[in-house]
Amino acid sequence: MSNIITGLDIGTGSIKGLVVAKRQDSSGFDIVSKAEKFSLGIRKGTIMDPEEVSKNVRWVLNNLQQESEERIEKIYVNLNGGHIFCLPSRGSVVISRADQKISQEDIDRVMQSARAFSLPGNNNEILGVFPKEFIVDGQKGIKEPFGMKGIRLETEVLVLCAFSPYVKNLTEAILNSDLQIEDIVPSALAAGKAVLTPEQKELGVITVDIGAGATSLAVYNEGDLIHSVVIPIGSSLITQDIAIGLQTEIDIAEKIKNKFGSCILTNSNKNKKEKIAVEDSSPIVFSHKMLEKIISSRVSEIFSLVQKELKKISPQPMLPAGVVLTGGGAKIPKIVDLAKKELKLPVRIGKPQFFSELNGDTRMSTLCGLVMEGIESTDNEPQIKFPNFAKKILEKAKNFFKAFVP
Numbered sequence: 001m002s003n004i005i006t007g008l009d010i011g012t013g014s015i016k017g018l019v020v021a022k023r024q025d026s027s028g029f030d031i032v033s034k035a036e037k038f039s040l041g042i043r044k045g046t047i048m049d050p051e052e053v054s055k056n057v058r059w060v061l062n063n064l065q066q067e068s069e070e071r072i073e074k075i076y077v078n079l080n081g082g083h084i085f086c087l088p089s090r091g092s093v094v095i096s097r098a099d100q101k102i103s104q105e106d107i108d109r110v111m112q113s114a115r116a117f118s119l120p121g122n123n124n125e126i127l128g129v130f131p132k133e134f135i136v137d138g139q140k141g142i143k144e145p146f147g148m149k150g151i152r153l154e155t156e157v158l159v160l161c162a163f164s165p166y167v168k169n170l171t172e173a174i175l176n177s178d179l180q181i182e183d184i185v186p187s188a189l190a191a192g193k194a195v196l197t198p199e200q201k202e203l204g205v206i207t208v209d210i211g212a213g214a215t216s217l218a219v220y221n222e223g224d225l226i227h228s229v230v231i232p233i234g235s236s237l238i239t240q241d242i243a244i245g246l247q248t249e250i251d252i253a254e255k256i257k258n259k260f261g262s263c264i265l266t267n268s269n270k271n272k273k274e275k276i277a278v279e280d281s282s283p284i285v286f287s288h289k290m291l292e293k294i295i296s297s298r299v300s301e302i303f304s305l306v307q308k309e310l311k312k313i314s315p316q317p318m319l320p321a322g323v324v325l326t327g328g329g330a331k332i333p334k335i336v337d338l339a340k341k342e343l344k345l346p347v348r349i350g351k352p353q354f355f356s357e358l359n360g361d362t363r364m365s366t367l368c369g370l371v372m373e374g375i376e377s378t379d380n381e382p383q384i385k386f387p388n389f390a391k392k393i394l395e396k397a398k399n400f401f402k403a404f405v406p
Contacts, residue, residue: 012213210329322346
């Protein structure tokens with residue numbers, strides 16, 4: 001089987017792998033195999049123990065290879081954690097050609113100029129540079145300056161950065177699993193690729209990917225990424241809150257959350273109580289009202305932090321396409337209603353596009369986005385792509401990661 005593409009989502013709760021095969025007639029792709037394993041060595045989305053993570057990656061890899069009957073050598077993998085941050089930057093160059101037409105070389109130079117600034121701290125590095133607009137002789141709002149005439153070319157960009165030792169932990173965990181890294185994609189961007197349409201990005205939209213250990217945000221406006229951050233709070237803290245509140249084990253708290261949890265109670269459940277039998281212990285008795293209070297408090301905290309991040313963006317985007325919730329935490333009943341109440345924006349659940357076999361599982365959004373990145377990279381006519389000028393810049397950013405590949 002040729003043209004296989006493998007995505008690997010390394011999360012706090014689990015490590016998930018997905019293999020797809022592109023059809024030879026270019027009509028799409030088929031899911032070949034998938035695997036998942038409980039993860040250790042990861043805290044709030046960040047790999048802390050590369051050796052432990054590498055063991056679990058090898059387990060997932062072996063299962064993917066057994067099911068697909070294909071040897072997997074290269075993967076698309078995500079990067080997550082609160083160490084990821086973004087900064088605005090600006091570049092400026094004089095147009096080089098005698099006829100004053102802007103060439104690709106001028107665009108490359110102005111983008112390189114935007115990268116030439118001192119990062120805070122000694123251990124941070126640039127992951128990618130995302131143009132928001134180009135400016136030709138003071139005229140703003142230009143998306144594609146190639147071929148235009150002018151004297152000076154400027155650009156406003158968003159620079160995505162990360163803590164170098166944590167990036168190294170990821171590459172070490174993967175390379176020690178006898179794998180090569182085809183590309184590293186921040187989780188927020190991968191999730192957005194799977195659940196957003198180009199129309200939503202153009203209008204203005206934010207993805208909120210609620211994972212087990214962290215919540216990743218990506219804000220788009222006029223088709224461009226304008227803000228991204230990782231909040232180190234996820235759905236596992238909801239489970240921990242339930243375990244403490246009900247004085248029970250984590251696995252029982254998780255089952256209670258999945259079976260009875262809700263962000264907002266219905267009238268029929270307000271006074272309802274549940275009794276859960278526990279082996280070698282007294283039964284757990286709790287009310288739906290108590291459970292709702294525990295869950296809604298933590299979810300409201302997440303949305304409060306999302307709101308703070310939106311207020312940091314200048315100028316403030318309108319975001320008419322609203323909020324798209326995805327990730328495992330998006331499965332909590334009535335979370336859309338609570339998000340609308342807290343964020344004062346339209347809200348919907350984002351399910352992976354083009355992956356009908358996964359039954360709209362929001363837990364798989366980041367993984368599906370990684371696979372879509374692989375399809376886009378190998379497809380002459382991708383369905384979803386960055387603007388041409390941005391893609392060229394992102395290719396340069398990838399060279400950093402290639403340095404780790406033997």
